[in-house]
Amino acid sequence: MKRILVLLAHPLIESSTINRTLVEALSKHDQTTIHNLYQAYPDFQVDVEQEKKLLLYHNIIIFVFPIYWYSTPSLLKEWQDRVLEYGFAYGTKGNKLHGKTLLCMTSTGSPESTYQSDDNQGSIMKTLLMPIEKMAQDTGFNYIEPLTLYGSRTAIEEDRLTPHINHCLNKINALLSEE
Structure with a gap:
């Protein structure tokens, strides 16, 4: 059975409606472990051996x-x-x-237009997340295209949060069903 490790890296999760709601939805999968890095390591003293054990136990790693x-x-x-x-x-x-497998689920406070290149030829999000993609390649992860919710400050009022969460859950279900 595949197991999912959600590495939550949000320093203010208590005040985050978007990421908190997403993590709550992800936690409903039986195979999921939610690991809040800021809660576990408020002093930034990462327990390397414990983190390695978590990585070894899980098949799908999600950075939120x-x-x-x-x-x-x-x-x-x-x-x-x-x-x-x-x-x-x-x-x-x-x-x-x-x-x-490694998947990033990110959010931005600003709208997608803020993340467009100056020549308007596409999003700079791929460039911003390139270090994670390269890390994934160098460590043998199967890197999945990230899922980003832009403009999170207005996502609820504009009814974009629920469709985004459903899209994320559908992606997880697809990953779980892959051979």
């Missing part, structure tokens, strides 16, 4: 985080720097994550 100033929250970067060690996640014997 808001985009802050065109980047990930700092604890998610700290987690990557500490946990994805040579000999574990990469290097000659670092194949422990090979074949696992």
